[in-house]
Amino acid sequence: MEEQIVSMKSDFFKALAHPTRVRILERLAKNGEEVCVCDLIEDLGVEQSNLSQHLSILRKQQIISSTKVGLRVMYRIKFPEVLTILGNVQKILAQQFKEGEALMRHLADR
């Protein structure tokens, strides 16, 4: 049972572990409102099919939710804690930058 919960936590992180999915969340966070898929395609500059797959992963984890309005599908962030988490990551990276480690490590790895 405790095993299950740990596994669910890592699944949650796995859902955030892709640049496109982070960008989706930051775009949705921008104006707390709903954003349609069509706008996300433009703003993120990714293929519709690819974007749809990433949205599906975030939906499955209940991180975002969607509503159909006519032709459009509107997406929004479901839990404000997600924004807190993104903020904390930002904070950690900022501290790592101060130590001058983050960027170098990142560049070294690719």
Add this chain to the structure above:
Amino acid sequence: MEEQIVSMKSDFFKALAHPTRVRILERLAKNGEEVCVCDLIEDLGVEQSNLSQHLSILRKQQIISSTKVGLRVMYRIKFPEVLTILGNVQKILAQQFKEGEALMRHLADR
């Protein structure tokens, strides 16, 4: 440049996206103190080599740091924000549980 930062954020989440690594952090969080690899092996019940690989991933992201003391290597969490993040995930899962969605979805997927 903004691209780089987004990529670093997703790399951060990727580092947390494994049950063993979540368990490592929760074990390190338990008594704020340092914990040696030997204790982690016992508590988590994983192969030493495997554990070492997971520790290496967390170290590379600067999420944990280590010190050698005699034969032992001691590990600790480097940024308290990591604990905040784990707490927020817990909170989100709790809410999802209330909606009765989380567990079913999780079980359905494997």
Add this chain to the structure above:
DNA sequence: GTAATGGATATAAATCTCTAAATATATTAT
């Protein structure tokens, strides 16, 4: 009907994970 929007599936390439074997380093015994 046709066009527009978005979701679902298949597949090939890239990445991640675990096991086992090889290395490295510090301590203890002799």
Add this chain to the structure above:
DNA sequence: ATAATATATTTAGAGATTTATATCCATTAC
């Protein structure tokens, strides 16, 4: 000092998972 032991990391490879592209399907609007 040397050898033996204990602790931890690194490397190599097979197998599993993710990702991006292309394609097909479903729904709504006209």
